[in-house]
Amino acid sequence: IWRQAWQDTANRYLEAIGSPERLNLKSYERQGIDKIPTVHMGPAVSYLERKGIQTNIGNLNRDIKAANSLMQSIRQMVRSLKGWLSGLKEKKAALLEALEQAKEPTIPELLSRYLDMRSEERTGWTSKGKLKGTVGDFNKVMEALDFLRQKEISTVESLDAYLDKVSGEILSAKTDIRKSERRIKAIDTTLSHIANHGAYKEVYKKYASIGWKTRKEKFAAEHREELDAYLAAKRFFKGHQEELPYDTKELKKEREQLSGELSEKNEGLQAVQEDSEAAAGCALLDKPCTAARPAPGCAGAGKEAVHQRTIKLED
Incomplete structure (x- = not known):
């Protein structure tokens, strides 16, 4: 409430x-x-982080933020590429006729045809504008072709399948990261209670041994934080008796391992992001021409097709 x-x-x-x-x-x-939540740091951890002192919780939150940023970036690129593919598939029939081939066109052939089409769209531009546009398109084609060769992608269908694979990798990584984050949070909570129980046990014993009410209340007021932390630890242990006794060394070892796995997941996501950026070069050529004097009729992929594909991906 x-x-x-x-x-x-x-x-x-x-x-x-x-x-x-x-x-x-x-x-x-x-x-x-669709984000992985960070862990509440509390005043003590926040104070240390502001002083420039790195903490376990602070490092965990930085890993989570990095993973969220990478997954968001990759998802956006996948949506964009899926939308481009949707529009590209609608244009296949026209491209087949233009290529005068009865076979399914490969992506390199489609990219080559796009270069010709975009060159035609620049009719009426200045020589400088034509040259700048052509050089820019050529560089993008070379980058896209290099990526396609590395991934052995040659058709629209194989690129579509690759993007589906990337989407699956993101989903798998997100599931693993959430699982690790929850376990790390649980370990940190347990270790904190173990430390507080050991540190403030004598304080509680002294408090419990005081017989006079006034003296006892005064002692409690002077040691409120220590007593609260100790009693919280006792309540925690009572609620987790099936896990007792705790092995602090093993818990720290498990946390270190999980933290390392989080870093590896982020590195894997960075690699996927780099591949997605390279794949995005295939779609850049389908954008409208822009210059001081754009040619009439220059248009990108169908907006409705892009919208529908985006909705499907989000679902």
Whole structure:
């Protein structure tokens, strides 16, 4: 109840000062946002991070933010390429006739034809404009062809299959990262309670041994944080008796391993992102020509086809 009240109060003040920002205390999952949540750092960790001191939670959050950024970038490129492929498939019949071939055209052939088409679109441009546009298109074609050779992609269908594979890799990575993040968070919580239980056990013993009420209350007030941390640890252990006794060394070892796996996942996503950027070169040539004097009738892939393909990918 108080969380909802805090959200409503904060949003009223934001609206009153004309700010477009709004506070939403729902989880990303409940909001329908496809992101991995970061871990709450708390005042102590936040203080250390502001001082430039790296912490386990801070490092974990940086890994999660990097993974979210990479996955978002890759998803956007995949959507763009899928939309381009959708439009390209609609143009196949016309391209087949232009190539005067009865066989299925390969992507290199389609790219070559696009170079010719875009050259025709520049009719009426200045010589400088034509040269600049042609050189730019040629460089993009070379980059795209190099990528296609490396991945052994030659047809529209094989590129489409490759993009489906990339989408699957993103989904798999996201699932693994979320699983690791939750386990790391659980280990950090456990280690924190183990440390607090050991550090403040004597404080609690002294508190429990005091018989006079006034002295006991004074001692509790002076050691409130230590006592609260110790009692929280006791409650935690009581609720997780099936896991006792804890092996601190093994927990730290597992956390280090999971943290390393997170870094490896991010490196893998970076590699996928680089491949997706290279694949994007195949679609760049289908964009409208732009210059000081654009040729009439220069248009990109069908917007409706792109929209429908994007909806399918998001689903």
